[in-house]
Amino acid sequence: MQLPNRLKTPPFIQKLQWIADPINYMENAVQQYPDLFTAEIVGFGNTIVLVNHPQGIQEILNSDRNNFIAISEANQFLRPVVGDYSILMMEREQHRRRRQFLIPAFHGEKMRIYGELICDLTEQVLSQLPQGKPFSAHTAMRDISLQVILKAVLGLSEGERYQKLRHLIPQMLLSVFQSSLTSTLLFFPFLQYELGGWSPWARFVHQRQEIGELIYTEITERRKKSNLSGFDILSLLISSKDTSGEGMTDFELRDELITLIIAGSESTATAMAWGLYWAYQQPRVREKIIEEIDDLNNFLDPISIFKLPYLTVFCNESLRIHPITPFTFPRQVQETTQLLGHTLEAGTIVQGCIYLLHQREDLYPEAKHFRPERFLEREFSLYEFLPFGGGSRRCIGETLAVFEMKLVLATILSRYQLELADKQPEKLKRRGPTLGPENGVKMIITGRR
Numbered sequence: 001m002q003l004p005n006r007l008k009t010p011p012f013i014q015k016l017q018w019i020a021d022p023i024n025y026m027e028n029a030v031q032q033y034p035d036l037f038t039a040e041i042v043g044f045g046n047t048i049v050l051v052n053h054p055q056g057i058q059e060i061l062n063s064d065r066n067n068f069i070a071i072s073e074a075n076q077f078l079r080p081v082v083g084d085y086s087i088l089m090m091e092r093e094q095h096r097r098r099r100q101f102l103i104p105a106f107h108g109e110k111m112r113i114y115g116e117l118i119c120d121l122t123e124q125v126l127s128q129l130p131q132g133k134p135f136s137a138h139t140a141m142r143d144i145s146l147q148v149i150l151k152a153v154l155g156l157s158e159g160e161r162y163q164k165l166r167h168l169i170p171q172m173l174l175s176v177f178q179s180s181l182t183s184t185l186l187f188f189p190f191l192q193y194e195l196g197g198w199s200p201w202a203r204f205v206h207q208r209q210e211i212g213e214l215i216y217t218e219i220t221e222r223r224k225k226s227n228l229s230g231f232d233i234l235s236l237l238i239s240s241k242d243t244s245g246e247g248m249t250d251f252e253l254r255d256e257l258i259t260l261i262i263a264g265s266e267s268t269a270t271a272m273a274w275g276l277y278w279a280y281q282q283p284r285v286r287e288k289i290i291e292e293i294d295d296l297n298n299f300l301d302p303i304s305i306f307k308l309p310y311l312t313v314f315c316n317e318s319l320r321i322h323p324i325t326p327f328t329f330p331r332q333v334q335e336t337t338q339l340l341g342h343t344l345e346a347g348t349i350v351q352g353c354i355y356l357l358h359q360r361e362d363l364y365p366e367a368k369h370f371r372p373e374r375f376l377e378r379e380f381s382l383y384e385f386l387p388f389g390g391g392s393r394r395c396i397g398e399t400l401a402v403f404e405m406k407l408v409l410a411t412i413l414s415r416y417q418l419e420l421a422d423k424q425p426e427k428l429k430r431r432g433p434t435l436g437p438e439n440g441v442k443m444i445i446t447g448r449r
């Protein structure tokens with residue numbers, strides 16, 4: 001197959017470079033070919049054209065139900081985690097129908113009811129951290145985001161099942177996403193053996209099964225209730241029907257709920273950890289956010305916080321410089337076409353490269369510098385700023401994620417005094433499909449405000 005701007009490094013070496021140091025891999029490649037290049041990186045046999053030019057990304061996303069079809073092939077490595085019936089495993093008509101089920105449950109109005117819960121949970125988690133001793137901000141943010149998502153998705157905030165899930169989900173995620181080495185288990189199926197129950201893969205399989213059973217039991221009990229008055233996503237999904245009057249089966253519900261819990265908790269936790277990192281790395285920026293919050297004169301209702309302009313551009317800049325996922329979903333070319341002056345044959349796989357798009361000097365001068373003001377000075381189009389992807393696979397949890405990020409950061413900054421425990425800059429590290437802080441953003445609480 002004819003492919004544009006192929007890198008000279010042999011494919012197997014490219015895969016290893018990607019697993020060991022994805023940032024270095026992408027930054028070296030873009031030096032050779034600035035707008036788009038062909039990469040050999042995910043799993044086996046996957047050759048992908050990575051595009052970081054906004055016009056190229058626009059053409060792909062505008063046509064992703066016609067000539068650039070969003071396909072699930074490159075997500076297959078996530079199948080053991082999210083299950084066969086997850087939206088991540090679907091494409092075309094089946095995928096469109098599943099989104100119709102899910103999107104209403106994430107409507108902005110519905111998310112607002114979680115405002116006070118988010119602020120209370122933040123206070124609860126922070127107040128339990130030791131003063132004067134280093135803690136991992138990433139771990140603390142995971143604790144908050146997991147509790148928020150268990151409430152939003154399953155309606156759970158107490159009881160034995162809740163406690164078990166709160167304990168098991170982070171363990172399962174650590175089993176596979178903790179390091180480049182453990183993530184390799186997902187990328188290379190030949191490493192997925194159980195060794196009589198003793199291997200890391202066996203531990204993961206066992207945890208995944210336990211989580212699946214707990215959620216399945218919750219679904220079965222909820223179905224028996226005649227009055228599904230809860231605001232949680234499970235209640236809404238159980239009572240939803242598609243246009244032919246069909247609802248979701250228990251297996252579909254189980255895999256979708258696990259998908260939402262995993263997609264929603266880890267990504268938001270990582271975004272908040274980076275937010276804390278930048279707020280405490282840049283005292284001038286932090287002071288501006290605190291001033292803006294203080295100007296609310298204790299009228300700290302969640303919606304007023306959500307609308308704060310400087311907090312908004314601060315979160316944008318944090319998601320720009322450290323996007324949580326490096327790529328959009330893969331799209332497959334249906335008929336031979338031209339993209340940015342290159343011929344792409346039918347069957348070619350293309351992906352928007354969010355990381356490299358956000359690093360473009362022509363869009364973001366001095367791109368390595370953290371400067372929220374750039375979002376006040378000009379507006380960026382949907383194809384220039386892409387932390388939540390776009391087109392038919394755009395993130396469905398965006399409203400909840402941004403709402404949570406702003407409320408958690410505002411609560412911490414306005415009530416606590418903290419400092420970074422480590423003076424060295426925090427580096428990006430790949431954790432499964434996401435990019436997280438290598439050392440977890442170590443911080444110290446020095447007092448209350």
Ligand code: HEM
Pocket residue numbers: 087088099149259260261263264265267268271323324325327328329330386387388389390391392393394395396397398400401402
């Ligand atoms: C800061 C936090 C988050 C970030 C940065 C993020 C980012 C993304 C990105 C880049 C995509 C792929 C979009 C594309 O290919 O065009 C995506 C998809 C998705 N996200 Fe998020 N996400 C976040 C939070 C959430 C939350 C809170 C949930 C749910 C509770 C969620 C659920 C999903 C799902 C289900 C998809 C797949 C959509 C589909 O296949 O149609 N995400 N997200």
